[in-house]
Amino acid sequence: MRRIAPLGLRTRLIAAFLLVAAISAVTTAALTYQQARNAILKQTQDTAISTLRDQVEQQEFRLPLDQAELQRIVIELGKRGKPHPWIIFGEYGSVRVSTNPGTPTSSVITDNLREKVRRHDYTAFQRVEDARGNPWLTIGVPALFEHNGFSESTGAVFYASVPLSTEKQTVEAMVDAAKQGAVPGLAIAIVPALLAARSVLRPVRDMRRAAQHLGRGRLDTRIEVRGADELAGLARTFNETARALEQSVSELQDAEIRARRFASDVSHELRTPLAGMLAVTEVLDEDAERLDADTAKALRLVSAETGKLAVLVEDLMEISRFDARAAELNLDDVDIAEAVRKTLERRHWVDDRIVAELPDQVRARLDPRRFDVVLANLVGNALRHGGAPVRITVRTAPGEGGERLLIEVADSGPGIAPEVLPHIFDRFFKADAARTRSAGSGLGLAITLENVRLHGGTLLAANGSAGGAVFTLDMPLEARV
Amino acid sequence: MPRVLLIEDDPSIREGVGLGLRRRGHDVSSAETGEEGLALMGGFRPELVLLDLMLPGINGVQVCRRIRETSQVPIIMLTARGDDFDIVVGLEAGADDYIVKPARTEVIEARIKAVLRRLSDPVGTRPGVEQHGELTIDRAGLSVAKSGERVPLAPSEIKLLLHLSASPEQVFSRQQLLEYVWDHSYHADARLVDACVRRLRTKVEDPDASPRYIQTVRGFGYRFGPL
Numbered sequence: 001m002r003r004i005a006p007l008g009l010r011t012r013l014i015a016a017f018l019l020v021a022a023i024s025a026v027t028t029a030a031l032t033y034q035q036a037r038n039a040i041l042k043q044t045q046d047t048a049i050s051t052l053r054d055q056v057e058q059q060e061f062r063l064p065l066d067q068a069e070l071q072r073i074v075i076e077l078g079k080r081g082k083p084h085p086w087i088i089f090g091e092y093g094s095v096r097v098s099t100n101p102g103t104p105t106s107s108v109i110t111d112n113l114r115e116k117v118r119r120h121d122y123t124a125f126q127r128v129e130d131a132r133g134n135p136w137l138t139i140g141v142p143a144l145f146e147h148n149g150f151s152e153s154t155g156a157v158f159y160a161s162v163p164l165s166t167e168k169q170t171v172e173a174m175v176d177a178a179k180q181g182a183v184p185g186l187a188i189a190i191v192p193a194l195l196a197a198r199s200v201l202r203p204v205r206d207m208r209r210a211a212q213h214l215g216r217g218r219l220d221t222r223i224e225v226r227g228a229d230e231l232a233g234l235a236r237t238f239n240e241t242a243r244a245l246e247q248s249v250s251e252l253q254d255a256e257i258r259a260r261r262f263a264s265d266v267s268h269e270l271r272t273p274l275a276g277m278l279a280v281t282e283v284l285d286e287d288a289e290r291l292d293a294d295t296a297k298a299l300r301l302v303s304a305e306t307g308k309l310a311v312l313v314e315d316l317m318e319i320s321r322f323d324a325r326a327a328e329l330n331l332d333d334v335d336i337a338e339a340v341r342k343t344l345e346r347r348h349w350v351d352d353r354i355v356a357e358l359p360d361q362v363r364a365r366l367d368p369r370r371f372d373v374v375l376a377n378l379v380g381n382a383l384r385h386g387g388a389p390v391r392i393t394v395r396t397a398p399g400e401g402g403e404r405l406l407i408e409v410a411d412s413g414p415g416i417a418p419e420v421l422p423h424i425f426d427r428f429f430k431a432d433a434a435r436t437r438s439a440g441s442g443l444g445l446a447i448t449l450e451n452v453r454l455h456g457g458t459l460l461a462a463n464g465s466a467g468g469a470v471f472t473l474d475m476p477l478e479a480r481v
Numbered sequence: 482m483p484r485v486l487l488i489e490d491d492p493s494i495r496e497g498v499g500l501g502l503r504r505r506g507h508d509v510s511s512a513e514t515g516e517e518g519l520a521l522m523g524g525f526r527p528e529l530v531l532l533d534l535m536l537p538g539i540n541g542v543q544v545c546r547r548i549r550e551t552s553q554v555p556i557i558m559l560t561a562r563g564d565d566f567d568i569v570v571g572l573e574a575g576a577d578d579y580i581v582k583p584a585r586t587e588v589i590e591a592r593i594k595a596v597l598r599r600l601s602d603p604v605g606t607r608p609g610v611e612q613h614g615e616l617t618i619d620r621a622g623l624s625v626a627k628s629g630e631r632v633p634l635a636p637s638e639i640k641l642l643l644h645l646s647a648s649p650e651q652v653f654s655r656q657q658l659l660e661y662v663w664d665h666s667y668h669a670d671a672r673l674v675d676a677c678v679r680r681l682r683t684k685v686e687d688p689d690a691s692p693r694y695i696q697t698v699r700g701f702g703y704r705f706g707p708l
Binding site for chain 1 (some may be wrong): 491492493495499582586656
């Protein structure tokens with residue numbers, strides 16, 4: 001199942017896009033704002049300071065100043081406010097006047113500014129805000145007089161309060177413009193972000209789907225290559241890989257089909273002459289008695305080998321049917337205890353070499369013929385390669401997807417050598433390489449395993465704790481076709 | 482000894498099987514093709530036909546159908562076992578048994594005897610004529626009539642019907658039927674039973690209704706009735 005991550009590729013791409021857009025918008029706006037604000041304020045400030053200083057210098061007055069004289073100068077200065085009308089305050093000793101007679105002092109002129117002006121006899125300025133938050137530029141200019149090339153303080157100081165509300169409005173308008181520009185900008189940035197995400201994600205999605213199809217065995221899956229970017233290159237590489245894979249798989253399949261058909265055809269072709277030969281082997285056996293020893297021996301040999309060949313060909317046919325997946329189950333309801341007893345009876349294994357623990361009332365749905373082959377092979381092997389007594393245990397156990405039928409066939413022989421164990425179900429595997437052909441075809445266990453698999457079961461070979469080989473059959477109680 | 486007609490195109494099998502059976506005292510006549518075999522039917526009057534499935538010209542299945550049109554002689558198919566499909570098709574065409582090639586003469590002879598024994602040794606000791614619904618079963622005369630009309634049945638079919646109807650309502654497993662009717666104690670193959678039941682049903686049951694005489698007991702096998 002596809003897990004929908006809280007932060008999918010699309011989300012991350014869009015977030016990254018918006019972040020980049022936001023950072024660039026904010027940075028640009030901030031820099032522009034700062035530069036513009038400084039430029040505007042500096043210009044206003046410079047003009048106001050130089051205007052006030054010039055005006056103060058041009059004023060002629062006699063010392064000491066009285067209230068009326070100071071008031072006159074202040075009003076005179078007040079008329080010349082540039083670039084904005086300003087409010088002028090005059091201070092001379094304890095005399096304080098202003099252009100607004102009601103307010104001889106201003107709250108916006110700070111002690112700090114006064115201190116600076118008085119100490120250095122020099123023009124000073126400060127940007128302040130009044131109680132209502134309006135920005136002001138306050139300038140303090142001391143009135144000096146020239147005396148033998150020296151400037152000396154007259155003791156009079158003129159202050160101007162220039163309202164910066166216009167500048168503030170301008171700056172605010174700029175901030176608003178930046179804000180109003182950034183938000184739609186960010187909104188608009190979503191569109192290219194979506195497009196970019198889509199252009200990246202669609203090939204990725206296509207590729208994921210194609211890879212899934214490929215994994216399910218649809219090797220003819222290809223991706224449409226769009227454009228010439230890296231993703232297109234990736235798609236092209238994917239297609240080439242899929243094509244190469246398809247080709248080699250189809251070559252392998254062809255080779256496998258040929259090999260399988262060859263085995264099947266050979267077996268088939270062998271069957272016809274064998275059918276004729278096998279029909280007359282008894283004639284040979286009977287007549288051998290009346291012939292001389294050598295001829296009799298030769299005839300019996302031919303007869304015996306013909307029989308073995310017939311079994312081998314039959315087993316080969318069976319194996320090639322499994323390989324071609326042509327083997328099918330003919331299911332029937334079977335009493336297991338009864339079926340096991342029948343298998344043993346048919347092979348005349350009813351003496352004390354076999355100990356069978358058969359529970360009553362176990363019914364299973366399986367292919368009786370194949371079950372007979374499986375059991376006969378396991379018991380026959382145990383008798384031939386292991387040793388008596390052979391113990392057969394039948395039981396059922398609950399498992400995944402329903403009840404399981406468990407059958408154990410254990411012999412009392414020396415067990416299976418560890419190096420043999422992994423190959424025990426291989427075709428034509430000979431446990432002892434030096435041993436000549438045994439009675440079996442070498443396909444018995446391979447066929448047994450295929451029959452068990454056909455029922456949806458497994459077959460395990462191991463050595464028991466008390467020595468001796470143990471084959472464990474585990475298959476569903478109800479096999480399904 | 483029984484007269485056996487062997488229809489087989491391969492000379493080695495024809496000669497080998499012919500030789501083996503003759504040595505065991507059978508009167509064997511062989512034919513290379515289906516047409517030749519059909520032509521021999523009249524003059525030779527075989528008691529059993531051994532029929533290869535793969536034949537040049539008309540194949541074994543067609544030969545089997547032609548023989549069944551006129552005769553109830555037992556037929557055993559000789560088949561390449563790989564083809565499950567062929568076995569079923571052969572059995573449905575009316576064969577009584579099948580033998581997988583290659584086979585020893587003793588196996589062939591055992592099958593021949595088993596098929597022939599079916600008719601000479603009818604199931605049950607009750608002689609006479611029984612009436613089951615619309616079916617009239619004549620155990621002595623080995624004939625079956627439906628609504629008074631005789632139903633031609635192959636040997637395996639009549640044997641199966643006789644066996645089932647001898648114990649009405651008793652359930653027989655496929656394995657039991659194989660052993661009683663076919664003597665197949667060595668080779669459990671439920672397809673024989675199923676194919677025979679299908680053929681029997683087409684002959685004795687009403688085509689539209691569900692099976693009335695030969696009923697399936699799911700998971701166990703078949704029984705005759707209850708009607």
